[in-house]
Amino acid sequence: MGLKINCCFFLLMIFSFASLRAQKCGTTVSAEYMRTHYNQVSSLTYQAHDTCLNKKLSIVFHVVLDSSNNPGVTPATLTTCVNNLNNYFKRICITFMNCSTNFIPNYNYNQWNGPIHEPMVFPNYYVDSTINIYVVQSIVAPGNIGGYAYMPGGPDVIVLQKANLTDLTAVHEMGHFFGLPHTFETIGGSELVNESNCATSGDGFCDTEADPHPAGENNNEPCSFTYGPQDANGNYYTPPVDNIMTYYKNCRCRFTQQQYNHMAFMYYTIRNYLH
Numbered sequence: 001m002g003l004k005i006n007c008c009f010f011l012l013m014i015f016s017f018a019s020l021r022a023q024k025c026g027t028t029v030s031a032e033y034m035r036t037h038y039n040q041v042s043s044l045t046y047q048a049h050d051t052c053l054n055k056k057l058s059i060v061f062h063v064v065l066d067s068s069n070n071p072g073v074t075p076a077t078l079t080t081c082v083n084n085l086n087n088y089f090k091r092i093c094i095t096f097m098n099c100s101t102n103f104i105p106n107y108n109y110n111q112w113n114g115p116i117h118e119p120m121v122f123p124n125y126y127v128d129s130t131i132n133i134y135v136v137q138s139i140v141a142p143g144n145i146g147g148y149a150y151m152p153g154g155p156d157v158i159v160l161q162k163a164n165l166t167d168l169t170a171v172h173e174m175g176h177f178f179g180l181p182h183t184f185e186t187i188g189g190s191e192l193v194n195e196s197n198c199a200t201s202g203d204g205f206c207d208t209e210a211d212p213h214p215a216g217e218n219n220n221e222p223c224s225f226t227y228g229p230q231d232a233n234g235n236y237y238t239p240p241v242d243n244i245m246t247y248y249k250n251c252r253c254r255f256t257q258q259q260y261n262h263m264a265f266m267y268y269t270i271r272n273y274l275h
């Protein structure tokens with residue numbers, strides 16, 4: 001684990017301040033989605049190397065203005081967000097571009113309530129076949145979170161808090177957008193440390209260590225995890241605290257090979273209409 005953390009030290013330096021403020025995510029991964037996901041992952045033999053999609057995908061930012069008509073973010077902030085995404089997705093040759101920035105002149109949406117505001121905002125501010133990122137002051141529903149995304153098959157939407165634009169929240173949500181569950185997500189019972197049930201429990205990927213979250217979570221620890229929780233065999237969990245799709249703060253800095261290849265697969269099979 002120490003080696004993995006060292007490999008990410010440079011990125012950690014960049015993001016450590018911002019990630020201290022990182023909040024949890026509100027992306028919903030349904031049991032139905034997970035059933036399909038396990039079937040997809042187990043029926044595929046992912047290539048041992050990264051797929052290169054060679055795609056440029058457009059992002060449209062929709063920034064909600066405050067009561068004084070100020071955006072609360074600068075163009076440089078949006079550029080940093082796009083650069084972070086490009087840094088993490090270059091391994092599968094996806095480049096994101098800030099296609100355009102819209103401003104939504106209704107400050108009521110700055111306290112974003114997804115179930116209420118989505119049907120009011122999406123019909124007026126949504127660009128087909130692009131990745132629509134809504135930028136708001138805070139997200140009050142679903143939950144007190146930094147952001148959320150729709151999994152493949154849903155609308156092409158990510159919602160982010162302004163304060164989380166330059167940390168790894170956008171990268172985490174883009175992981176969901178291209179089909180990744182959280183590392184701890186499971187409908188197949190607890191994933192075992194020896195990975196013997198890795199394809200039918202946890203996130204379905206066998207190169208992400210079993211993650212018992214929320215067991216062991218401790219934000220006073222450097223990587224937000226206290227070692228001690230054991231699986232059904234009595235083995236101690238060593239969760240992938242450096243993985244982007246965890247809830248462990250401060251040490252997140254990587255996707256695994258299977259995660260990258262699955263994101264490429266989900267682009268090819270579901271979100272291939274994006275341009």
Ligand SMILES: [Zn+2]
Binds near residue numbers: 026176
């Ligand atoms: Zn998430």
